[in-house]
Amino acid sequence: MGERQEKIEEAVANLELDEVGPMVAEALDAGEEATALLGALCQGMARVGKLFEEGEYYLADLVLAGEVMKEGLEVLEPHLEAGDTGQKGTVVMCTVKGDVHDIGKNLVCTMLSSSGYNVVDLGVNVPEEAVVEAVRKHGAGGVGLSVLLTSMVESISDVVGALESAGVRDKVKIVIGGACTTDELAAKMGVDALGRDAVEAVGIFDRLLSA
Numbered sequence: 001m002g003e004r005q006e007k008i009e010e011a012v013a014n015l016e017l018d019e020v021g022p023m024v025a026e027a028l029d030a031g032e033e034a035t036a037l038l039g040a041l042c043q044g045m046a047r048v049g050k051l052f053e054e055g056e057y058y059l060a061d062l063v064l065a066g067e068v069m070k071e072g073l074e075v076l077e078p079h080l081e082a083g084d085t086g087q088k089g090t091v092v093m094c095t096v097k098g099d100v101h102d103i104g105k106n107l108v109c110t111m112l113s114s115s116g117y118n119v120v121d122l123g124v125n126v127p128e129e130a131v132v133e134a135v136r137k138h139g140a141g142g143v144g145l146s147v148l149l150t151s152m153v154e155s156i157s158d159v160v161g162a163l164e165s166a167g168v169r170d171k172v173k174i175v176i177g178g179a180c181t182t183d184e185l186a187a188k189m190g191v192d193a194l195g196r197d198a199v200e201a202v203g204i205f206d207r208l209l210s211a
């Protein structure tokens, strides 16, 4: 990792609001790869998560971390979205009912649209009926569900069940991701795949939707 990327990772981990955006802009101007800078932001965020788990950071710090991350992503996103949007099909994305974490979901949306998908982002805390409606309205071939809270994993099966009841389950591939997801959970919930990060998400949808 280059010096600028290390500094960006450090600034995210230290919650340096108003610093990260200009640092990302400067790194882009210097010719650094947008995807590498995305990696630096994510690594900084992973450090924040660790510090929270270790009791060094509090909830207020997490909120601030979310803002810092958004600041960096705002500068980065126009540089990531270089693909021919929509070419590969439509994916409906959301964070499940009861869960408001959106940083990871937003990254997955950005990566999917920058690699040629039309992404319909329904936001956070999304009820299963809204997913069904969006799948129908946009003729989506994929559904991506982000879930970080263990207490909310049942929201995944609510989406699967609602798609089944609506008679469209066999028309879509469902992929889950987020801190609390595991292969066992994916199997139990009856989804098609689990993705560990935003880059893997692209590979999975490429594989599932071209089959």
Ligand code: B12
Residues within 6 Å of the ligand: 042, 045, 046, 048, 049, 050, 052, 053, 059, 062, 063, 065, 066, 098, 099, 100, 101, 102, 103, 104, 105, 107, 108, 143, 144, 145, 146, 147, 148, 149, 150, 151, 175, 176, 177, 178, 179, 180, 194, 195, 196, 197, 198, 199, 200, 201
């Ligand atoms: C930032 C944060 C918050 C912020 C969220 C800000 C925001 N706008 O999103 C705030 C402060 C709001 C928050 C609130 C809460 N949080 Co919180 N939060 C986090 C934290 C530190 C980081 C999450 C994050 O953004 N990571 C960075 C992104 C880039 O990573 P990611 O989300 O994992 O996403 C990547 C992959 O997972 C994957 N991915 C994600 N989604 C998808 C979807 C698909 C389809 C695919 C393929 C891939 C994929 O790709 C992404 C990019 O690479 C985590 C700790 C952690 N280790 O995750 C806790 C954590 C998730 N939070 C936790 C908790 C408990 C809470 C609260 C309940 C706290 C409280 N007592 O109120 C509330 C819940 C609010 C709610 N109803 O949702 C726990 C969950 C524990 C559990 N297993 O249930 C964690 C794990 C912290 C901990 N160790 O205790 N939180």
